[in-house]
Structure formats: C-alpha cells, structure tokens
Amino acid sequence: MTASKLCFRSAMILLLAGIVWGLHMAISTDHSAMPAHAHLNLLGFVALFLFGIFYRLHPKVEQSRLALPQVAIWILATIILAVGVGLVHTGHEIGDPIAAISSLVVFADAILFTWLVFTAG
Numbered sequence: 001m002t003a004s005k006l007c008f009r010s011a012m013i014l015l016l017a018g019i020v021w022g023l024h025m026a027i028s029t030d031h032s033a034m035p036a037h038a039h040l041n042l043l044g045f046v047a048l049f050l051f052g053i054f055y056r057l058h059p060k061v062e063q064s065r066l067a068l069p070q071v072a073i074w075i076l077a078t079i080i081l082a083v084g085v086g087l088v089h090t091g092h093e094i095g096d097p098i099a100a101i102s103s104l105v106v107f108a109d110a111i112l113f114t115w116l117v118f119t120a121g
C-alpha cells in the first residue's frame, strides 16, 4: 500500500462517514455535534485527499520511510479527534482529554508533513 493510495481510500471512507453524520444531524435537527462533523470532513477528507495528491506528485517523498506513518497517524488521530469533539459537544466531559491529546497528535503530524513538503524541494 502506498501513502497516496492509503490517503485516497481512507479519505473517501471518512467522507462517507462524515456525510452520514451530517445527514443524521440534518434529519434529527440536532446540530450539537456539528464541530465534530466539520473536523471529520475537513481533516479526514479534504486534508487527507490533498496529502494524497502531494504524495502522488512527489514519488521520492512517497517512498520515504516517513510517508506511510505520517498518513496512518493522521487517520487515527483524526478519527479520535472527531469522537472527542463529538463527545465534548454532546455534554460528555470525557471528550475533553480525548480531543486535547488527539489534537496535539494531529498538530505534531502536521509538522511532520510540513517537513516532508520542505524536503520535496
């Protein structure tokens, strides 16, 4: 599995999950989990798909040892972040530390991706 293929496939799964979440909010008229839906779609679909395009455009970076871990960490941290943010916004305090830790992991992984972009020349 290449990094770009993992990006494209997981981005589409997360988009479908994000859309189902959005439809559920719309149909139930309960929009309280809206920030979680937004984060899942934007980090899980938009950012991940853009990462995939970058890796496809830069095969040397895609072959580096760091590319697959960067993508895998992003996927896991995004899912955990969306769950944490969803819990926070539906009144569950346990979501706070979950969102806090996963957001720091997303940040660290964004720094790693930034470094990979800079090494691409």
Ligand code: HEM
Residues within 6 Å of the ligand: 018, 019, 021, 022, 023, 024, 025, 026, 031, 034, 037, 038, 041, 042, 045, 046
């Ligand atoms: C069928 C697909 C979708 C449905 C039914 C849906 C539904 C919703 C609903 C009900 C809200 C809450 C609006 C509010 O309370 O003000 C919302 C907010 C939001 N959605 Fe979606 N959504 C869909 C797809 C997407 C996609 C694909 C993205 C991003 C790529 C996205 C990003 C957002 C964002 C950023 C917000 C927050 C907007 C704000 O701050 O007011 N949504 N969506």
